[in-house]
Amino acid sequence: MAKLGIIAIILAVTLAGQVHAAGPGQSPRIGLFGTVTEVSGNHPRAVAGETDITLKTESGLVEFSATEATTVRMPGRDGSSVEDLAPGDHVAVLVSDGRAISILVKPSRPVRSRHFTGVVTSVVEDWGLTIRDGQGRQISATALTGLETIRPGELVTAVLDQDPESGALLITALQPALKTLGRIRAALEQAEDSNEESKLAALRQRLADHSSRHLTVLGRLSQQASPTEQAQLQQALQAARDTYGESLRRFNAGPISAQVSGLVTSIDQDLRRITVQPKGLPAVEVAVSRETGINFRGRSIGFSQLDLASRVIVRYDLENRSASQIQVLPGETLSRQSARALLSLLSIDDPGEITGAVTGLDLAATGPQRITIQDSATGSTVVLTLSEKSLILGAGRPTSVGRDFLDQQVTAIFDPASLELAELDTLVETTGRKFVSGIVHSFVSKVATGNLSIMTREGQIQTFSRTEDTVIRRDGRQVSINEVRLGDRVRANSRYFPDSIGAPALDLLSLRSPNPxxxxxxxxxxxxxxxxxxxxxxxxxxxxxxxxxxxxxxxxxxxxxxxxxxxxxxxxxxxxxxxxxxxxxxxxxxxxxxxxxxxxPTHISQTRGEITAIGRDDRAITITTRSGETVRLMLPDSRPPKISRRGQRGLRLQDLQVGDRVRVAIYDPSTKRAHRLVLGAERSAISGQAES
CATH class of the missing domain: 2.40.50 (OB fold (Dihydrolipoamide Acetyltransferase, E2P))
Incomplete structure (x- = not known):
């Protein structure tokens, strides 16, 4: 529900076409909602990695461009990129200066499956695969197709289908990366024949990007692999380098390249070389020529502006280790998995925090003083006790509780056991200041423009400047930047100056550690x-x-x-x-x-074979495997299994026939109740079998 709520909020904002305010020197951000009608790399800017997108909105057609910096989110698919967009997609887009900052694809129906891209590390007989991606995530599942040609070391995109009742996981489709290469080659040959130079440039860039991604994942996994896996992966890596190298040379699409991301640990200004240390892998040293594109937040910078400990993504030539592109990241950044989990936590009540209106004050001269706050979200109230340790703030500045606090909007943190107030701050907007809340998405310790970003509840990333005057508080006490952590909850009383030059300057950064x-x-x-x-x-x-x-x-x-x-x-x-x-x-x-x-444990088993008997009266079928073993499964009318054939869903017992090939049957081994049957398209000729 939290994810659907976030999507609904974003779509509501973009549907209204809201223009987001910007400070001096910043371009306005415009929210758009509509249907993609065209995605094109057929233009001169395609060489720089830009893609033109046409969107049909209620106000008419709108064109904008997307770059490698554009964030694309698609439910059920991690690591989405602009290449995954297609005409007909319903999207919400945040645009600035004609370029997309973020694109959210709205699912047209409930998500039943998802994609997973990685390298095949093992094939289990004719049943299943184990796939591992570049982030170290690993999926093992039964495959319904593709096992005849797939080998360990191949990069594939798998379509995963998980049965919600039994928990069984199936791979319903497999797309090898080399098949994608074949399609790109065919498109390049067609563009050559028609002499379309702009289209050729875009396709060459796509070929270079595709080969770099494949070789990067294979290289990373071969370094992380166990000794038994390493030989296969090294062999697959060399074969992929040879295959991509031939295609890159054939179409003049650049050198064989890969990417490395990590910290810059050394810089040689004279030899123009840097060393990048990825997490958990050997360091990579690359040469930086005057032709190397170095980019930071959408603008080019010089080699001399690179700093030690900078986080970078470098694309480099695998033959001579020369860098072609360096993207400098704005400090340590929260991972997608962490950001997704932390955003969902924002919608869960913190037992030690409340935001709402002051509805009661007991400021007795003797005895404990108390303040009553009504939660603005739930309507529930809590009575908090003030002590000498309680910090009272008015608009972020120290003050004392008075009658003027009645009916004011406040945010407070307290001990949930004793209900003793730790900190209370008013939420009254003052001239020249605005509120922000969410989670810390990225930051750098040194004072600089745009050195901290916050992901809001709506999933948007806002960049700020933490200055020497920024006050940082955690759980009611003032702290230094050294106590700021990625993923910290940014409380509702955090404030900034929207009219600052460059990025908005933070006035108060109020933090809480995230809950589990x-x-x-x-x-x-x-x-x-x-x-x-x-x-x-x-x-x-x-x-x-x-x-x-x-x-x-x-x-x-x-x-x-x-x-x-x-x-x-x-x-x-x-x-x-x-x-x-x-x-x-x-x-x-x-x-x-x-x-x-x-x-x-999950109580499921699976089998495959042919239906050799059907009991219509007792609603049972018998499946005979290749080895001659039989299993009799029950298909109760009260809880019927999901039965499908290629192109057909919602089949029932009466649709089954003796001779049907069962690609997989998932069932409870203790009761023999079938949860799911996936049938082949063909039937075999089985004689001597009867139906009852």
Whole structure:
């Protein structure tokens, strides 16, 4: 519901076409809502990575461009880019100076599946795949197609379909990256034949981007792989380099390249070389020529402006290690997984904080003084006790409680056990100041323009300047910038000066540490540590098809529900396995460390083969596997399974026939009740079988 609420808020704002205010020197941000009618790279700016998009709105057609810096969000698909947009998509767009800052794709129907892109690390007989992406997330699932040609080391995009009742996960489609390469090559050949230079430039850029992404993921995984996986991945990496190298040379699309992201740990001004240290991987040293494009927040900067400890993304030639592009990031930035979890937490009440109107004051001269506040969201009230330690602020400045506080909007933090007030601040707008709240999205410690950004409740990122005059408070006490953390909750009494030169300057930054995030879902991938004592990393797919990565260590509280024979509750190969259901749990949304998990095994089995008998009276079918084993499954009318055939959904028992090929049957092994049947398009000729 939190995600739908965020989407609804954004769409409501953009539907109204609201123009967002900007300070001096800043361009206005315009919200647009409509349907994509055209996505084109056929223009001169395509070489610089820009894509033209035409949007049909209620006011008519609107054109704008998207760049690599444009944030694209699509429900059910992480890591979306402009390339994923297509005509017909319903979108909400935030535009400034004719360029899209962010694009949110509105789903046309409830999300039933999602995409996952990564490298195949193992193929299990003719049943399933294990896929791992560049972020270390791993998914294992039964594949309905593509297993005949897929090999370990291939980069693929899988369509995941999770059954909400049983928790079974299926891969319903696979798209190898080399097939995408084939389509790009065909488009390039067609553009060559028609002599369309602008289209050729755009397609060459797409080829370069596609090859760089593939080689980057393969290179990263080959360095992280276990010794048994490493040989296969190294072989696949070399084969991919050869394949892409031939295509890049054939169409004059640049050198074989990859990307590295991390901290700049050394700069040689004389030799024009920098060293980038990615997290958990070997450092990469690259040469920076005068032709290298260095970009910071949409503008070009010089090599001399690079600083040690800067966070960068570098695209470089794999042959000579020369950089072609360097993107400088605005400090440490919150991950997408953390941002998503923290945004959802903003809609959950904090037991130690309240925002609302003062409805009562007890300022007795003797005895404890009390203040009553009515929550503006829920209407509930809380009576807080003032003490000598209570900090009272008026518009961010120290003051004392008086009768003038009655009916004022305030925000307060307190001890939920004793109800003792820690801090109270009024929410009265003063001339030249505005409020902001959300989560800390990125920041740098040094004083500079635009050194801190906040992600608002609506998912928009606003950039501010923390100056020497900015007051920073955490839980009622004043602190330094060294105590600011990514993901900190920015409270409602945080204020800024909107008319500052450059980015708006923060007046007061009021912070709270984020609460643990709840987690429910099914473990879909387990990466065991190479050494004893190290944490286990698991990939969880939630009921909303969101992917969450958790680490489980010795401090994680593991609780077992519905104990199964042979199940050992421990962070290791005999305990944490694929398919375990997290009934409830909590984790640190910043680090991803699991704090407490309530686990239970999922009670599902699967088989495949042919239907060799159908019992119409007792609503049962018999499936015979290739090896001759049989399993009899029940299809009760009260809880019928989902039955589908290619292109057909909602089939029933009467639609089944002896000879139907069952690509997969998912069922409860204890009751033999079928949850789902996926049928092949063809039937086999089976004789001597009867229906009852």
């Amino acid at each position: 995030a709840p987690i429910r879902g099914i473990i879909r991938g387990v990466i065991l540590p190479r050494k004893d004592g190290q944490p286990v990393q698991v990939t969880v797919l939630t009921s909303k098809l969101e992917i969450v990565t958790l680490t489980i260590d010795g401090d994680t509280q593991l609780n077992q529900l519905n104990q199964a024979p042979g199940f050992k509750l421990q962070a290791g190969p005999d305990g944490i396995v694929d398919g375990l259901r997290i009934k409830n749990g909590f984790y640190d949304p910043i680090s991803g460390r699991a704090l407490r998990l309530f686990l239970e």
